[in-house]
Amino acid sequence: MRLSVVTLFPELFEPFLATSMVGRAATGPMEVELTNLREFGLGKHRSVDDTPYGGGSGMVLRVEPLVAALESIDAKATAAGLPLAHRVLLSPQGKRFGQAKAHEIAKREHVALVCGRYEGFDERVRSFVHEELSLGDFVMTGGEVAAMAVIEATSRLLPGVLGNEESSYAESFSPALDGGLEYPQYTRPAEFRGMTVPEVLASGHHGQIEAWRREQVAARTNLRRPDLAGATERPAPARKIDVALVHHPVLDRDGGVVTTAMTNLDLHDLARSTVSYGGEALWIVHPIEAQRELAKRIQMHWVEGSGKRRIPDRATALERVRIADSLEAVYEALGGRGEIEVWTTAARAKNRAVVRYEEARARLAEPGKRVLVLFGTGWGLAPDLLDSADLRLEPIAGAKGSPYNHLSVRAACAITLDRLAG
Numbered sequence: 001m002r003l004s005v006v007t008l009f010p011e012l013f014e015p016f017l018a019t020s021m022v023g024r025a026a027t028g029p030m031e032v033e034l035t036n037l038r039e040f041g042l043g044k045h046r047s048v049d050d051t052p053y054g055g056g057s058g059m060v061l062r063v064e065p066l067v068a069a070l071e072s073i074d075a076k077a078t079a080a081g082l083p084l085a086h087r088v089l090l091s092p093q094g095k096r097f098g099q100a101k102a103h104e105i106a107k108r109e110h111v112a113l114v115c116g117r118y119e120g121f122d123e124r125v126r127s128f129v130h131e132e133l134s135l136g137d138f139v140m141t142g143g144e145v146a147a148m149a150v151i152e153a154t155s156r157l158l159p160g161v162l163g164n165e166e167s168s169y170a171e172s173f174s175p176a177l178d179g180g181l182e183y184p185q186y187t188r189p190a191e192f193r194g195m196t197v198p199e200v201l202a203s204g205h206h207g208q209i210e211a212w213r214r215e216q217v218a219a220r221t222n223l224r225r226p227d228l229a230g231a232t233e234r235p236a237p238a239r240k241i242d243v244a245l246v247h248h249p250v251l252d253r254d255g256g257v258v259t260t261a262m263t264n265l266d267l268h269d270l271a272r273s274t275v276s277y278g279g280e281a282l283w284i285v286h287p288i289e290a291q292r293e294l295a296k297r298i299q300m301h302w303v304e305g306s307g308k309r310r311i312p313d314r315a316t317a318l319e320r321v322r323i324a325d326s327l328e329a330v331y332e333a334l335g336g337r338g339e340i341e342v343w344t345t346a347a348r349a350k351n352r353a354v355v356r357y358e359e360a361r362a363r364l365a366e367p368g369k370r371v372l373v374l375f376g377t378g379w380g381l382a383p384d385l386l387d388s389a390d391l392r393l394e395p396i397a398g399a400k401g402s403p404y405n406h407l408s409v410r411a412a413c414a415i416t417l418d419r420l421a422g
């Protein structure tokens with residue numbers, strides 16, 4: 001393709017056009033023709049600007065030199081057997097330049113980019129161009145940086161410039177990512193100042209990596225650019241999820257292993273969260289019979305008793321409560337420890353390897369074993385339980401810099417389920 005640039009400062013383009021990928025494009029599929037507007041200036045001083053009619057500060061680019069420059073570009077193109085240029089005015093008042101436009105420009109055989117200066121163009125110039133593009137809602141002194149941005153974004157889309165066609169194929173805003181933002185990328189080292197690379201990327205499991213990346217594209221785009229097309233639904237879990245609220249073995253404030261008392265509030269809220277996020281059941285795990293009976297009574301009040309008549313909706317959640325005397329009993333009810341994956345949550349990781357939520361979510365999106373997510377009451381699950389889990393979710397960090405981080409198990413459960421399945 002030929003890119004013709006009209007500018008008062010052609011020298012700005014010279015190093016740019018000789019460097020890196022643009023340099024490679026400029027000696028390959030992209031021929032850049034620089035036209036110095038000054039050569040088309042009027043009179044002895046080759047003047048290209050004048051004061052505005054009606055008064056006001058600054059100078060305005062005159063129409064005659066600009067049109068003469070564009071016509072000279074056309075004449076050269078005709079002589080070379082090229083099509084006439086698609087003329088683009090660079091202006092803060094134009095349509096926002098973006099990746100879709102870069103793709104459109106890259107398909108053209110000949111494009112002219114017109115750079116303004118001073119207070120901009122005489123309005124009549126607009127009648128001689130096909131479109132007007134802006135780099136964004138800010139005003140620069142001239143159109144050269146905007147023209148370079150168009151050249152740079154366009155040139156890397158031309159065949160052969162990047163070497164690896166895939167590199168531009170799956171980038172932010174590309175159709176391959178549904179127009180969304182690219183997933184996070186990592187390279188060596190595997191760990192830097194405690195920051196690790198998501199395990200899934202080193203797993204060699206292409207299906208899981210693909211699922212993780214798809215999940216990341218949607219999550220990132222939703223968070224940062226909900227206006228983009230790629231802000232789509234996050235993939236739903238393909239696996240069944242159960243939740244267990246463990247009252248033993250858990251820690252007390254001094255680190256001792258204890259059994260905590262069951263609370264009405266925990267039972268209600270965890271059941272409601274579990275059902276809201278598509279969980280199979282909430283397991284209340286308690287070794288004390290009287291506490292299990294209490295849990296049963298609460299459940300029955302809402303599932304069959306007067307509670308159901310008052311708030312029928314509550315029965316939907318509490319019907320999914322299961323009561324067990326130990327985790328072993330839960331494992332057995334779910335088909336055996338070998339048939340499920342046990343995931344834990346912990347307020348503090350304490351030197352244990354943890355898995356980020358994005359990765360955990362990507363794992364859930366792939367078919368696999370049923371997952372049982374354990375939540376500890378008191379000061380959290382006992383260390384042996386954390387160690388024996390198949391996966392430990394990263395701690396919920398709270399606000400950056402906040403010295404306080406002590407969420408209730410109800411809040412932690414809701415946040416966790418939202419991140420995994422919301």
Ligand SMILES: C[S@@+](CC[C@H](N)C(=O)[O-])C[C@H]1O[C@@H](n2cnc3c(N)ncnc32)[C@H](O)[C@@H]1O
Nearest residue numbers: 090091116119120134135139140141142143146
């Ligand atoms: C100082 S600006 C003129 C701004 C004009 N007076 C206005 O308010 O719309 C001078 C030239 O810089 C270029 N320019 C400035 N900001 C731009 C942007 N955001 N995108 C593209 N070109 C820009 C245009 O070529 C413009 O003619």
